Amino acid sequence: MGAARPVLVVAERLDAAADMVVDQLNQRSVAVMRFDSADFPQHVSLTAGHRPTAAGWEGVLSDGHRSVRLQDVRAVYYRRPGRPRIADAVPEPYATWAQNQADAAMLNLLSALPVRWINNPHHDRIAAHKPQQLVAAARADLRVPRSLITNDPDEARAFARTVGGPLICKPVLGGRLNTGGERQLMVATHRVDPTRFDDSVRLTAHCFQEDIPKKYEVRLVAVDGNMFAGTIVGTSEKARTDWRTDYENLEYGTTEVPDSVGDAVRRFMASYGIVFGSFDFAVTPDDTWVFFENNPAGTWSWVENRTGLPIAAAHADYLQGGTT
Numbered sequence: 001m002g003a004a005r006p007v008l009v010v011a012e013r014l015d016a017a018a019d020m021v022v023d024q025l026n027q028r029s030v031a032v033m034r035f036d037s038a039d040f041p042q043h044v045s046l047t048a049g050h051r052p053t054a055a056g057w058e059g060v061l062s063d064g065h066r067s068v069r070l071q072d073v074r075a076v077y078y079r080r081p082g083r084p085r086i087a088d089a090v091p092e093p094y095a096t097w098a099q100n101q102a103d104a105a106m107l108n109l110l111s112a113l114p115v116r117w118i119n120n121p122h123h124d125r126i127a128a129h130k131p132q133q134l135v136a137a138a139r140a141d142l143r144v145p146r147s148l149i150t151n152d153p154d155e156a157r158a159f160a161r162t163v164g165g166p167l168i169c170k171p172v173l174g175g176r177l178n179t180g181g182e183r184q185l186m187v188a189t190h191r192v193d194p195t196r197f198d199d200s201v202r203l204t205a206h207c208f209q210e211d212i213p214k215k216y217e218v219r220l221v222a223v224d225g226n227m228f229a230g231t232i233v234g235t236s237e238k239a240r241t242d243w244r245t246d247y248e249n250l251e252y253g254t255t256e257v258p259d260s261v262g263d264a265v266r267r268f269m270a271s272y273g274i275v276f277g278s279f280d281f282a283v284t285p286d287d288t289w290v291f292f293e294n295n296p297a298g299t300w301s302w303v304e305n306r307t308g309l310p311i312a313a314a315h316a317d318y319l320q321g322g323t324t
Contacts, residue, residue: 004030004031005031005072005073005074006030006031006032006033006068006072006073006074007025007030007031007032007033007073007074007075007076007077007319007320008032008033008034008035008061008068008073008075008076008077008110009021009022009032009033009034009035009076009077009079010034010035010036010037010076010077010078010079010081010110011034011036011077011078011079011080011081012036012038012079012080012081012082013036015079015080016301016302017079017299017300017301017312018034018077018079019301020301020304020311020312020315021077021312021315021316021319022034023312024312024313024315024316025316025319025320027316028316028320030074030316030319030320033061033063033066033067033068035061035063036081036082037081037082037083037084037103037106037107038081038082038083038084038085039063039085040084040102040106041084041086041102042085042086042087043063043064044061044062044063045060045061045062045063045064046059046060046061046062046105046106046109047059047060048060048070048109055071055114056070056071056112056113056114057070057071057109057112057113058070058071059071070109070113073113073115074115074116074319074320074321075115075116075117075118075318075319075320075321076110076113076115076116076117076118077118077315077319078110078117078118078119078120078121078124079118079297080297083099083103084099084102084103084106085099086098086099086102107121116275116318116319116321117275118223118275118276118315118318118319119274119275119276119296119297120273120274123272123273123274123296124274124296124297126272127272127274127277127294127296128174128295128296128297130172130173130174130207130293131149131172131207133293133294134147134291136268136271136272137264137268137291137294139267139271140264140265140267140268140271141260141264141267142261142264142265142268142289142291143288143289143290143291144290144291145209145210145212145290145292146159146162146163146209146210147207147208147209147210148207148208148209149172149205149206149207149208150201150205150206150208151201151202151203151204151205151206152201152202153197153198153199153201153202156194156197156201156206156208157194157197159208160194160197160208161194163210165210165211166191166210166211167191167192167194167208167209167210167211168189168190168191168192168208168209168210168211168241169189169190169191169192169206169207169208169209170189170190170207170209171187171207172205172206172207174295188241188242188244188245189241189242190241190242191211191241192208212282212284212290213282213284213285214234214240214282214283214284215283215284215285215287216231216232216233216255216282216283217231217232217233217234217243217280217281217282217283218230218231218232218255218279218280218281218282218283218289219232219278219279219280219300219303220257220265220277220278220279220280220281221276221277221278221279221298221300221303221309221311222265222266222269222276222277222278222279223275223276223311223314223315223318224275224276224314224317224318225266225275226314227257227262227265228300228303228304228309228310228311228314229254229255229256229257229309230252230253230254230303230306230307230309231252231253231254231255231283232250232251232252233250233251233252233253234246234249234250235249235250235251236249252306252307253307254307254309255283258289261281261289265277265279268294272296274296275318276296276315277294277295277296277298278294278295278296278297278298278299278300279291279292279293279294279295280292280293280294280295
């Protein structure tokens with residue numbers, strides 16, 4: 001790649017958002033090396049050294065076709081890469097041990113590079129914790145729904161009486177259920193009837209929230225302080241409860257972000273040290289924005305594809321940085 005300072009794109013091979021960012025960087029003639037951590041150590045090699053007088057780690061990352069010097073890296077776009085895969089010839093428990101070693105080496109060496117990040121994965125992990133997000137959002141002056149996490153059915157009933165209106169239940173931790181079928185199941189946000197709470201509540205932690213009335217919802221994508229707000233209107237009951245469950249009954253658009261909300265989102269992101277976030281808001285009939293959650297590695301390609309908002313370009317602007 002010569003003297004050009006490359007951007008590392010660390011992502012799964014099939015990732016539309018990463019594709020769009022790489023395309024934007026290519027249009028600007030910014031050198032890019034894209035790879036998936038899942039290809040390390042079988043198909044990607046990493047050698048790095050540290051000298052006491054050096055500014056950081058120095059070395060080479062190569063996939064056999066392209067290579068970059070770590071000290072030349074301009075920025076890193078880190079987006080949901082896979083975990084390293086160890087050769088089948090390595091038996092357990094050594095395979096798991098080796099995977100953890102490879103994961104730690106790649107993750108921590110890259111994280112030590114003193115460059116621009118979207119987002120540093122160590123910051124991402126902290127920023128992804130949903131209960132703490134509600135605290136950070138309230139501190140940043142965002143409105144949040146009344147919430148309760150419990151495994152006590154009596155406390156759940158008491159919360160329902162306090163709210164005095166409809167309730168929803170949502171997972172504390174995102175993820176999907178592997179039921180052994182071809183597709184994993186998503187645990188969706190759903191409305192609950194407090195009169196049916198029973199001892200099954202004791203089986204695990206549940207997150208209950210007041211059901212916020214919605215004029216529409218917003219997927220707000222924030223990149224380096226820039227706000228891109230795509231609106232989502234559900235035209236079915238399922239879509240109005242959790243739009244991810246009924247994509248066929250959604251209408252898309254755009255909206256302006258109120259200054260107070262934009263400023264609060266920037267404060268929220270600064271508290272975590274992140275420059276990218278994929279936020280979910282409800283906008284009530286009286287135009288109040290209510291924060292639900294932020295995914296620091298959330299999807300956004302569909303927002304740009306549906307609305308034309310220049311989200312990929314904003315990523316490229318940040319990753320490109322100066323012209324050196």
